[in-house]
Amino acid sequence: MKLLWHIEKKRGNFRPVLTYRVELDDWERELATPALRIASSIPEPVRSWQDHCYPGELERGDEPPTGCYPLEIPPHKGRFGSTSLRLPWRADNRYPEVEASFEALREAYETALAAARASEPMNERGSLRLSGASLRAAAPAILAARLLGDAGAAR
Template sequence: MRITWHIEKQRGNLRPQLSYSVILEGHEKGLALPYVRVESTIPEPPAAWQAHCHPGEHERAGAAPAGCYSLATPSHAMRGTGQTLRLPWRADNRYPEVEASFRQLREAFEAELAAARASEPMDEGGELTVSLELKRDMALAIVADRLLRLAK
């Protein structure tokens, strides 16, 4: 699995945007890994639909976050996944919870990967035929039937 992310903020009162993608490698897809989702510590700003946050509004006025974002990996059936999230405006432009949250996602994914790898492959077959006792019991009847057909 490969997680990449990028935070971009324009000058001024604009909120930063976090873009991320998660791509599974071939052997990970081959294990039919499920969709893994974690609740991150990345805060969703109030009125996250707004690209800006003016002084004295929302997070700049001390308003609590609307919650935290969920992060996810794709399932084995998907090529990859990506998302863009709006982050709260911060004067110092520091977002340490981003890397910590992606580490949390990686750990959850690795637990699923280890569980899938622990499920050993198998290739088993078998064959059953009529029992020897039944063959002996039927042999007389079969021979008698054939003799009667020849006699006709």
């Protein structure tokens, strides 16, 4: 798995945008890994759809973020494009919870991957024949059918 992310912010009162992408390796896809979703510690600002935050409003005023974004890894068959999340405006442009959340996502995925790898492959075949006792009990009828069949064919 490769997890790529970056945060970009325009100058001014714009909120930063976190974009991340998860790419699964072929061997991970071959294990049929399920989709994985965790709750992160990355705060989702109030009105996260809004690309800006003016001074004294929302997180720059008296409305701090009330929830956190979920982060996810696609299932083995899924194609995964980039996901973008709008972060709360901060004067220092520091978001240490982003890296911590991606580390938590990686750890959760490694646990799921280990569980998938622990499911060993198998290829079992079998066959059964009648037991000796059943064959001995049926032998007179089998022999008679063969003899009658041979006698009919000899005519």
